[in-house]
Amino acid sequence: MGAGHAHTLYRHGHSHVHRMAPQAKLAAAFVSVVAVATTPREAVWAFALHAGVLAVVVAAAELPLGFVLRRLLVIVPFVGVALLIPFVAGGEQVEVLGVGLSREGLWGAWNVLAKAGLGASISIVVAGTTEEARILEGLERLRVPTTLTLIAGFMLRYLVLIAEELRRARTAMLARGWVPRWLGDARPAASAAGVVFVRSYERGERVHAAMLSRGFTGTMPELDTHVTSGTDWVLGMGVATAAAATAVVAVVTT
Template identity: 45%
Template sequence: MGAGHGHKLHYHGHSVVHRAPAHLKILTLLAFMLVVVATPRDWYAAYAVYLGVIAVVVAISTVPPTYILKRTVVEVPFLVFALLLPFVAEGPKTEVLGLTVSQHGLEAGVALVVKGTLGVLASLTLAATTEPQELLAGLERLRMPSQLVQIMSFMVRYLDVVTGEMQRMKVARESRGFTARNPRHWPILARSAGALFIRSYERGERVHLAMLSRGYTGRMPPK
C-alpha cells in the first residue's frame, strides 16, 4: 500500500479497539448493521441497546465522543430526506405538532433517522479506530476483488491532493475579489467544480500511464 497516509477521521490511540484486527472490525460492523436493518422499526428498546453498545465501544476506544459527534454532519442529507417523508408519503394521516402528516411516512422517517444514525456512528467509530491502510489490508484479507481495493487505495492517497487543489482554487477566486454570497454565484462555483473534476481526471490519467510504464499489469507489486 506504500507509505502511510493518515486521515482526518482517524484518532490515534492504543486501545484494545485500535489494536483489533481490521478484518474482524469490518465483519463486526457488517454484522451489527445487518442486525440494525433487520430490527422492526417499532422496537425502540432494541435501538437503545444498540446505541449503548456503540457508546461502550467508544468508551473502550478512548476516542472522545465529541470527536465522533462532530463528524456526523455527513448524515445531514439523510435527515433532510427523513423530514420530508411524512409530508410526501401517502396513506393514513395523523397530526404531529398541529401538522397533518402521513402516518406511514412518519414511521418510515423515524426509522430512517434511527437506523441511519446508528450506522453512521458505528462507521465513524470504525474509521476513528482504524488506519485507512489497515482497512484496505483487512478488505484484502476478506477476499475483496483486488482492483476494488486498489481503487479505494488510490482514493485515500489522492483525497488530500484533490482537497488541496480545491483549496487553491478557492484562494485564487477570493484573491480576485470573488465571494459566493447568493444563488447568482452558483454558476461560477459549478464551473470551478467542473474544472476540478477535469484536473483530477487528467491527474488520474497521468498516474495510470506512469504505472503502465513501470510494468503495472492490474496487480500491485508485493510488499
C-alpha cells in the same frame, strides 16, 4: 451532501478496538449494520439494545462522545427529510398537539432516524479507530477485488492534493477580482475544474510511468504486515452476534 468531508476521520489511540485486525472489525461492523437495518421498526427495545452495544464499543475504543456526535452531522439532511414524513404520509391520522399526523409516517420517521443514526455511528467508529490504509487492507482480505481497493487507495492518497489544486485555482481567481455570487459567475470555476482534470489525468500518467520505472508489472506486491489473531475474530463476532441475535429476536417477536 458531499461537502464537509475535510474533518479528520481517524483518531489516534491504542485501545483494543484500534488494534483489532481490520477485516474482523469490518466484518463485525457490516453484520451489525445489516442487523440494525433489518430490525423491525416496532421493536423499539431492540434499537435500545443496538445502541447499548454501540455505546460499549465506543467506550472500549476510547472515542469521545463529542467526536462521534460531531461526525454524525453528516446525516442531518436526511433528518430533515425524516421530519417531513409524518406530514406527507398517508394512512390513519393521529392528533399530536392539535396537528394531524400520519401514524404510519411517524413510524417511518422513527425508522429512518434510528437506522440512519445507528448505521452512521457504526461507520464512524470503524473509520475513527482504523487508518484508511488498514481499512482498504481489511477490505482486500474480505475478498473485495484488488483493483477496487487499489483505486480507492490511490484516490485517498491523492485526494488532499487534488482538492488543494482546486483551492489554489479558486484563490487565484479571487485574487483577480472574481466575486462568485450567482451560477452565472461559475464559469471560470468550472473551467478551472476542467484544467485540474487535465492535470490529474497527466499526473496519473506520470505516476504510472514512475511505477513502471520501478518495476511495476501490472500487479501490486502484497504486503503481509498484519497477522490476524483468533481473539480479534472472537471479539468481532461477539459484537456481531449480539446485534444479529437482537435483530432475529425482534423479527420473531413482532
